[in-house]
Amino acid sequence: MSEKARRLHVHTFGSPAGIPVLALHGVTGHGARWQPLADALPELRWIGVDLRGHGRSPWSPPWGIEQHVADALALLDRLKIEDVAVVGHSYGGAIAVHLARAAPDRVERLVLLDPAIGLDPDDMLETAEETRADESYPDIDSARADKAQRWEGIAADLVEAEVAAHLAHLGDRWEWRYCRSAAVAAWSEMARPAPTPPAGTPTLLMPALQADFVEQAWVDRCRAELGDALTVTEVDAGHMLFLERTTEVAKHIREFVVG
Structure with missing residues (x-):
């Protein structure tokens, strides 16, 4: 496969002259999911x-965190961006932390939206085993109904946008557009020991109060490492907080990134 063929697919939004923000989605997600934010x-x-x-x-593999970090750095090089604010949700939050540790001179600041990092290995085994099962649908309506149930509390138009952007017709079934093997590998990566962002990195951590991904012990370690560089802002929402509480999340990001 050529180098060009291995490049990440990119969705761009907002002002070309604005502060650059690299946005990293969670497992089974995609870059277009950032559109509302x-x-x-x-x-x-x-x-x-x-x-x-x-x-x-x-x-194509490998699907580990180090590869995702390398992919992100290659993308920044391709776009000729020296340093960037990084927003990561869920697994994307874990990747963002590792990216900041691997290349602290390239990550100007971090926004971690309910990051999935350092999770319980037994829970991740159970989730990975569940992910191995078939998740396909006979028609679009079935896929839409399933997503609406999983995304309880998220507006119907955002569910519809997810269906339009992320559902693919493969053979006689409909499936979400992600590699199941990569998703299984991601759950394993989320069970790795959780590092903190490197000292001195301005970090906005936004845990979702209706989810249980962010461990208090990790937050305490982040406070010890980052001190005043860490801002913790809890959001009363489920795991998809940036879709459920878009205006609230955007307000905090604006204050943190733009000032």
Whole structure:
């Protein structure tokens, strides 16, 4: 496969002249999912990627965090961006932390939206085993209904946008556009010991109060490492907080990134 063919697929939003923001989605997600948040922050230059194994990016392995970090740095090089604010949701939050540790000179600040990092290995085994099962649908209506149930509390138009952007017709079934093997690998990566962002990195951590991904012990370690560079803002929402509480999340990001 050529180098060009291995490039991440990119979705761009907002102002080309704005502060660049690299947005990293969670497992089974895709870069277009950032559209509502980007619309609420149009002054920023949003770069929403499809992670390897997801969406329209290459699906070939390896699928580990180090590869995702390397992919992100290659993308920044391709776009000639020296330093960037990084927004990561769920697994994307874990990747964002590792990216900041691997290349602290390239990550100007971090926004971690209910990051999935350092999770319980037994829970991740159970989730990975569940992910191995078939998740396909006989028609679009079935896929839409399933997504609406999983995304309880999220507006119907956002569910519809997810269906339009992320559902693919394969053979006689409909499936979400991600590699199941890559998703299984991601749950394993989320069970790795959780590092903190490197000292001195301005970090906005936004845990979702209706989810249980962010461990208090990790937050305490982040406070010890970052001190005043860490801002913790809890959001009374489920795990998809940036879709459920877009205006609220956007307000905090604007204050943190733009000032």
